[in-house]
Amino acid sequence: MDHRALIASLPPDAKDRLQQRSDRAGLRHLAGYLALLAVTSSGIALQVPLWPLLILPQGILLVFLFTLSHECTHKTPFKTGRLNDVIGHLVSIPIALPFTWFRYFHLAHHKWTNHPEKDPELGGKPRPQDRRSLLIYLSGWPYWSGMTRVLCQNAFGPIDAPYLPARQHKAMRVEARLLLAVYLAAALSLIASPLVLWLWMLPVLIGQPFLRLYLLAEHGLCPTVANMLENSRTTFTNRIVRFVAWNMPYHAEHHAFPNVPFHQLPVLHVWTREHLKSTSDSYSEFTGEYVRSVKHQSFR
Secondary structure, rough: OOOOHHHOOOOOHHHHOOOOOOOOHHHHHHHHHHHHHHHHHHHHHHOOOOHHHHHHHHHHHHHHHHHHHHHHHHHOOOOHHHHHHHHHHHHHHHHHOHHHHHHHHHHHHHHOOOOOOOOOOOOOOOOOOOOHHHHHHHHHHHHHHHHHHHHHHHHHOOOOOOOOOOHHHHHHHHHHHHHHHHHHHHHOOOOOOOHHHHHHHHHHHHHHHHHHHHHHHHHHOOOOOOHHHHHHHHHOOOOOHEEEEOOOHHHHHHHHOOOHHHHHHHHHHHHHHHHHHOOOOOOOHHHHHHHOEEEOOOOO
């Protein structure tokens, strides 16, 4: 059974319940997330004993704001549409991700998931196929350099990707210029104080490899087929990871039925688990499998 047949087989009342959005559920989850971020940020800012150890959790919490931004592109974490847009824009700032641009980039990814040429996440290139390219990918360099190019292109150059609607080009240009101004101001603030370096710049660099590993599991080693239950992976993990990633480890479920908000994905999993084709029992298991799959290559 493919994902279309599975969703069509759901009872109408169950399908309706699965798609119910909730401001309360979204804001409660966000409050817990921000509380954790406030703890790590305060510890770093106040330089509590052993405060450098907080840089790693700070970075993980910052880079995993990507998963909330991603959910906001679907307008699912909150019932109020305006709330999805505002929070989507705000949480994208620390990770240099232009939210308006990303919404259409991501919708194209859903349309062409794992297609070697058409999925914009692949950009016509395969995922890392040797250990050298895997290390480069995990370093975060392709992401940061790629986002720099996107921001500069959107701010000052032609916006011509086929999945970016012309009606949104002006908004994307304004968005990119505002983000570049924010990052310039942050860089200039280092003249007066290193606080931005410790609270943001260094943490996101250190945290990015963890996000890259997580994202690699979503579709890495999955077949290039149209069935979302095969081309996307559900990874079984603990509550902490599911919390930080807004339940997106249920990734095959998300791709099968994108209208389902994060807090309903565990329920959707009950309906889909017997039909999932690509799963891993943990992120460490997937990582080990991926490392074994890549070809050896000299590091010269």
